Amino acid sequence: MTPLYTSTDHFTIIPALMLVLFGCGILLFDFLVFPDPRQRKWLLLFVVLAEGFAGYGLVRQQTYLAVNGITAITGFQGSVTIDGFGIFYNWIFVAAAVIVAIVSYKYLEIAGEHHGEYYGLILFAQAGMYFLATGTDLITLFVGLELMALCFYIMVGFLRSDKRSNEAAIKYLLLGAFSSGFLVYGFSLMYGIAGSTKLSAVSAAIAARPAWDPVVFLALTTTSVGLLFKISAVPFHMWAPDAYEGAPTTVTAYLSVASKAASIAFLLRIFLGPLAAARDVWEPFLAVIAVATLTLGNLAAINQTNIKRLLAYSSISHAGYMLLGLVAGNQTGINGIAVYVMVYTFMNLGAFLVVVALRRAHIIGEDLDDFSGLMQKSPGYAILMLIFLLSLAGIPPTAGFLGKYYIFLSLIQTGHYVLAVIATLYVAVAIYYYFKIVRSMFIRESTEPAPLATSFGLHVALAVSGVLTLAIGIYPEPFLRLAQTSLLR
Secondary structure, eight states: OOSSHHHHHHHHTTTHHHHHHHHOOOOHHHHHHHHHHHHHHHHHHHHHHHHHHHHHHHHHHHHOOOOOOOOSSEEETTTTEOOOOOHHHHHHHHHHHHHHHHHHHHHHHHHHHHOOOHHHHHHHHHHHHHHHBBBBBHHHHHHHHOOOOOOHHHTTTOOOTTTTHHHHHHHHHHHHHHHHEEEHHHHHHHHHHEEEEEEEEHHHHHHTTOOTTTHHHHHHHHHHHHHHHTTTOSSSTTTHHHHHHHSOHHHHHHHHIIHHHHHHHHHHHHHTTTTGGHHHHHHHHHHHHHHHHHHHHHHHTTTTTEEEEEHHHHHHHHHHHHHHHHHHHSSSHHHHHHHHHHHHHHHHHHHHHHHHHHHHHOOOOBGGGGGHHHHHOOHHHHHHHHHEEEEEOOTSSSSSHHHOOOOOHHHTTTTHHHEEEEEEHHHHHHHHHHHHHHHHHHTTTOOOOOOOOOOOOHHHHHHHHHHHHHHHHSSOOOOOOOOTTTTOO
């Protein structure tokens, strides 16, 4: 009789276990040991320790694969698979969580909403992301998705006295539940086709049917609705601007990079796994979605004066670039998505961290006017913001250029010349609206004399984000080798 639980199963979920255990520890310590809000800064230590143990678990998994000369190890009867793909994306989740956590203390203190459960939610959401990157079973993937989503629904509305935050959370919750309904319906159809929830069995069952089989087509379209909502692709993007604007800026930063990276990993698992055999159906469909996402994301960003909404539409357009890598479908394209996710994490986090620095007592610091004269008030913040904006626009030698280069190269290699031209033209549009911020920082006069928020954690997070944004662009070889380990085999 096969045992229900083995040491191999435990080994495959060690990082997630560490995150959940430390998350529960945070909730207990916050309630029993740190009732005084001034003591809650020590809860940050739990997050750092949790990420340290999770990172150690990832290193052990990497070492095991390398020593044994294998590409993957499965657990829970094939429901979880540890491979280069899952490990790569989980390192991104670790980096994003650490950076966001260390800047959150000061921000939440200024906002008057410093509660210990915030740090627990960061870890619980990351545990859900872990299973989105490593899950190879429909049930595992759905549970991971909902764990992540439920945490973000709460975090978006974390500013309980702020009507914008409350409204954003409600919109995000309702639309998120609606999209999850489509996704689970698509999954139920896949289960009906294969008689199994394992991705390998679903892949074999769909491959045995015609590409335009009506049931396969229905499963493809309903599943796509749920997946495209999670990455905020058009026309399923409507939640993003409101959620990004209403949420605490630190939550917006975490949501914009970690949630998007996890959702991209989830999307790749599905489209390159169960739905790979139906590529002739979904490739033109995704090409249209990608172009629409680039168009709306870039054009809608032009008239935005709220920086968080501008970066929300920018984030939508970046989802379009990532989808183009999947449309190309060759090794360069899939590797290009990994590179893009990696560089997007640091450049987008960095941009939001500068917005965090503008949040002071009685000053929200989210409007374009709040950036006026930033070069005179704080040259360091202004220069870092310039680096992040250049990278988001894809200007060399920043990391953003590298991400776009591989996407464009994959489109040219696979003969998608029209898509490559369209994507290149939208870079010019992006430069225009990003440089509205640059103009405000370097040319306009300051209208607010109040000093910017500062903390040791914020300085460290900005330094790490800025250095990596430049380092990946100037010396990309080690980062490209890291991204190549993420190829699904």
